[in-house]
Amino acid sequence: MNNESIVKQFPVIEKEGLHYLDSAATCQKPNCVIDAMTNFYKEEYATVHRGIYDLSQKSTIKYNNVRRQIKDFIGAKSEKEVIFTRGATEAINLVANGFAAFISEGDEIVVTETEHHANLLPWQKIAKQKKAKLIVIPILDSGDLILDNIDKIINQNTKIIAIQHVSNVLGTIHPIETIIKKAHSIGAKVLIDACQSVSHIPINVMSLDCDFLCFSGHKCYGPTGIGVLYGKEELLNKMEPYQLGGDMIRTVTFEESTFAELPMKFEAGTPPIVEVIGLGEAINFIKKIGLEKISSIEKELLEYALKEFKKIKTLKVIGDTKNKTGVISFTLENAHPHDIGTLCDSFGVAIRAGHHCSQTTMQHYNVAATARASFACYNTKKDIDKLVEALLYIEEMFE
Amino acid sequence: MTGRDLYQDMIMSHNKKPRNFKKLEDATHIAHGVNPLCGDDFYIYLKVNEDNIIEDIGFDGSGCAISKSSGSLLTSSIIGKHISDASELKDCFIELITSDNSTEESKQKLGKLTIFEGVKDYPIRVKCATLVWRALESALESKVGETTEISTE
């Protein structure tokens, strides 16, 4: 598989005896990201936008360079369309709150059955507030969306479709191109939750033509506390700011205030400066390896894991679509996912057990929880071998 | 380490064949306990007579091996006991796995329930072990005929 040189860049992954298979929750960080952040604190740290002194100006330049880097990485038209947020959750709440002004009674908001709570609850709230309808695109047991009725689901009443690119529970890659085309044919807007795709699949917002797209830094080898919202300039201009305060204003009096231009309009408060620097380095890391290489490593791991899982007779893969990233949800017939999680841990295998912040996905499969293994470019077949060893042990123990 | 410190034989056997795993149709006190974090979900049913003796007990629902075996051992430890003894045992059990203050005397009272002591080393699983006990607590405090709801998080 030839990713030894990648493994070496991750201090946590290099640790003897740890098999980290929870990258869909959060990724480990390469040395370059850790160093970039540490060095920035040591040598270059100062506030951005405000300081007249040299240190702050240099800090501001570096900060803004990351915005340009992200613009290029996702193929946005302008840096004005790249908003820094605290994470995907904040990005989605920002859009839901701002977009609410364009939603009225009887309108429809469309999500999928497998959304992360972060892309469900904000829309549920707006739908309730506005007496709009929340419409759900259902899935097959394979995890694929059922699009036979798409003309009914996306109709004249649809105002926005908020949809994940890839499911964090099942790894299913959704046909967002089709959905975006359909949405635009009737004038609806589309938000893509790219949390689970941005570090696995190349994305270009201009050729996708999506209206909004968001992701979190910590799921793409960067730090926590930083996320990105992409939005088309004309839409962002029409939306009210989500939070008010410093850095997002033009003039302020007791009577009235006016707001800054994009992207500052949506970035109230002192931003997570060092996290932005860390995210920039994480994007560099991804670009250096290349998303093609990353996805080919992960694909090989996925295929290997699915093949090895056949050795475990009572294991059931949840959502067996062919069209997926390196995320596998599964159950064992006699062992509860939490017992699987605890026992895997005793083998040094870190997997996730629970509802993975998508209870509606659990409801589809009529389970309270699943176990989930997810891969990143630093995993190896050894990690999977250890997981299989643990699962065989658990299977026997719970026979 | 292969998790055997936690998943001891007795726990595995109670998980596989939980005792008193049934609904009581003539229960006087019922409580419903859920752990929203992991989806463990159990009902506990008590039939308490005029002398405040737990004449019959049952529990049902679904959850992990720790929560289910803990519920099973709970029922077999308090059946036939006075409610104040059951309540005391509950306090001893919760103290055992949530603190370092458990006394020898209290451990003696708990008897085989002390096999759950190992759960202390798995902080995230403590709530699994206490879930049915918390439901018991709520059932004992409830009025006759009502079903109470508790959630551990």
Ligand SMILES: Cc1ncc(COP(=O)(O)O)c(C=O)c1O
């Ligand atoms: C698909 C998806 N959407 C949204 C989120 C929320 O991301 P964050 O918690 O970083 O804001 C996650 C992370 O768990 C996710 O997997």
